Structures are given as structure tokens and as C-alpha cells.
Amino acid sequence: MGHLLANTEDPIEEAGSSQTAGVLVFVLRYEDLRAADSGVLPPLTQDGDGFEIGRAPEVRPPAFEETRFLLPDRFVSRLHARVVRRGGRDLLEDAGSRLGTFVRGERIHAPVPLADGDLVEIGQSLFVYRIVDATSAVRMIRGGLTFGPTRSLCPEIMRLALDLGQLARTVEPILLLAETGAGKEIAARYVHEKSGRAGPFVAIDCGAIPEHLVEGELFGHRRGAFSGAHEERKGRIRSAEGGTVFLDEIGNLPGSAQASLLRAIQEREVTPVGADQGQKVDVRWIAATNADVFSETSGFRADLRARLAGYVAELPPLRERREDLGFLVAHLLGRAGAERASITPTAARALFGGDLPGNVRELERALGTAVVLMGDGPIDLPHLSALRARTAREKKAPSVEPPVPEASDEERRNKKRPPKETIEAALFRSKGSQGEAARQLGVHERQLARWMDALGIPRLRKGSAGG
Secondary structure (H helix, E strand, O other): OOOEHHHOOOHHHHHOOOOEEEEEEEEEEOOEOOOOOOEEEOOEOOOOOEEEEEEOOOOOOOEEEOOEEEEOOOOOOOOOEEEEEEOOEEEEEEOOOOOOEEEOOEEOOOOEEOOOOOEEEEOOEEEEEEEEEHHHHHHHHOOOEEEOOEEEOOHHHHHHHHHHHHHOOOOOOEEEEOOOOOOHHHHHHHHHHHHOOOOOEEEEEOOOOOHHHHHHHHHOEOOOOOOOOOOOEOOOOHHHOOOEEEEEOHHHOOHHHHHHHHHHHHHOEEOOEOOOOOEEOOOEEEEEEOOOOOOOOOOOOHHHHHHHOOEEEEOOOHHHOHHHHHHHHHHHHHHOOOOOOOEOHHHHHHHHHOOOOOHHHHHHHHHHHHHHHOOOOOEOHHHHOOOOOHHHHHOOOOOOOOOOOOOOHHHHHHOOOOOHHHHHHHHHHOOOOHHHHHHHHOOOHHHHHHHHHHHOOOOOOOOOOOO
């Protein structure tokens, strides 16, 4: 089966860096969110080409072997799905798997054309399909780039990382534009780390300082400059001497302080409140905002805007870089103290398929809460109460029940019985359907029935509604 871009000596030369290519990116496995594995199925370049996706014979990271992509996922059939090139498009088809293949949360029954950003579930492994330029495809196949505390496979982030890395050793001011929680400070710290500057990185939230304290906080003050100024203070900018000043939410800086900041950038000096003379300062300037400071009606000084915008970089929101979810989730769970973590398919669709308007910050809050609530079980939908995923919850539910593992009868018999309240919660979520509850618990319905009998939980008819 197939001629693959990854098999060429120089894929960029063959495909041409201006051409686009479709890549299927392995993001994460629901049973092990801490794995941070990655894998990119190379672009298909000719009609008739294709590859197969199936279960690996042993537990190991996802691997591409010739024309087969092998997953360490017990929910995946030996031959589960195929991706084929037809009519200039990539089509995904189920290969008769027992548990099905899902695109955008719906089980597919015929070949489905893949579109940019589509989420694909194969077993309990999550993929995202991206259409990218050939240069980005090669970078993704080679493992992406490190950006902040994690790697990134996102083409926009990889290009940004390369640009910021080149600019880091200059003194060019940088303006970062991004939604709240999208990683502006991570980008600023990345520049500082690449700059080689020996001084500190000082982050200033311009929207968090009361207006009457802004100038003293930024530029410092002399002793006795105002009531309560009992000693001299350097200010945040001078404390970054030899390093980097990061002005977050610069759009919220009061107009009274904008003129002083403009002078500090132009003249490379700051004048403390109450002082007659300025103090020279050597800092790198990085500003960030989620507001439109370029609008004539924004109230932001045009001359200061021009000074700050030496290089303007836009960071994509998390919903446009789902290929990085595996790296981000593993990192954030580690920060939350979770040594291991898994997630149910229902919760995964809500968490990873939602809009996440708070971006990485919202994802971190959601996972932090879930780690506390999940106990010894997987992250489930009730554990994501802090997540603003209304859009995902309102979407039509998948047309079939979540998949169950391909476990042997012996494995099912030996599976440790969960607490009574866990079983009752599964029955409640499934509206009394024992079949659905068994699938949620990862066991055969007969095993669930034995547990219910042992714990004194009344048996229900299939599909009967709970009270």
C-alpha cells in the first residue's frame, strides 16, 4: 500500500514547501494520560496510497512500520481502520473493527473524508487530522519543537518558536497577541531563555495594579515622594536590569502611565516618582494583550503602540492546536501531582472536543479539579464541573455507546470490584442501563450483574430508566 512522504530522502524537495499535506496526529490514549507519546502518520501523496491502523502486539509507544501504524491500545482491533487517498482527499474507513471508529464523535459506517481539525477516535486513542504545509509536516513527523515546558506539533507554534528564537538575541520589542490563558507568558519566557540575557525575567500584570499606584510600581519612587513612601523603591522595571520586562495585559495600562512608559522605551531610562533625574535601564521589552490595542478607538497611544510592536506575534488558541493536547495534558497532570490518570470517552469528548475559551489555563483548572475528585478511577464527566464545556455537552451524543476493552473472560473475572457507590454512579449516569454501566466500568455485563448481587444492588432490565 502506499507511497509515503516520510519515506523520501527529503520530503520538502519532493512535495514542495508551498504545497499542503494532510497528516493524522496521534494525540493521547485515554487509559494513560501521563504517557505524552506522540506519533504522526505521514501524508499520502498519490491517489490509491494508504495505511492501516491496528493494535501493537505489545505495550510500547505508538510506532509506524512500513504502511501500518501500531497502537498500544487494548481497545483497538488488530486491523482497526484505514486511511486512503482518493480524489485528492484523505478518507478514513473502519476495517470491520468490533468497537468502531469515530470522527467528530460519531461512529462511521462508510469512508469519511477528513477535514482540517477533525478529531478521530480509534479504540481509546485520540487523533487529530491537520492540513499543513509540507515543511510543517516534516517538522511534525520529526517530533516537533520544544516550546516552554512541553513540545509542540502545532505548525503555528513551531513557526512562532523559530521566529522568536531568532529575535531573542536582538533588542527588538515584541508584542504578543492572544486570548486569555493561551500562553503569552510562556512565549515571553521562551524569548528570555533564548536571549542569553543575565538579568531576571520580571512579569507585570498591567491590569492588576490600581491606577494610583501604577507609576510607582513600574518606575519606583523616592523616599517621601508621597504619603506612605517611607523608603526608596526601585520599581519593577529597574529590578529587571539586564533582563526582560514582560508587560502582560498592556491594553489595561492607564493613559497616565503610557507617556512615562513610552519615554522609558525610547530613552532607555525611567524616572522614579518624586525624582528630578532619570535612571538608565537596560531591559528587553515584551508586551502582551488579548485586547485590540491597534484600534483607533481603543484609547491606547498610537506612538506607544508603534514602539511596542517591533515584532507582532499571534498565539493560536488551544482549540486550534489540539495536536498538542497530549503533551499539555501530561505536563499539567504532573503539576497537579497525578502519577497516573485515565479518562472515560464521554469525559474526553467534553474536555478535548469543547471550545475551551480559557485555553491552557482553563484546561489546567479542569484537570486540577478532576485529579482531586477522581479518586482511584478515571476522570469522568462529573469531575469536570469547573470546565466551561457547554458547547461540547450540547452536541449530539455519539450514535453508539463508548467502546469496551477487548479483555478476556479471565481478565473480566479477575478485575477488582469497585466500591458500591462507583457502580451506583455508573448506573445513574446510564439511566439504569446495565449494558451501558458495564461499558463505563470496562467489564462484561455478566460481571457487573455478579457485583450488583454481591453488593445488594437491585438488578434492572436493559435500558430501563433509573429513578
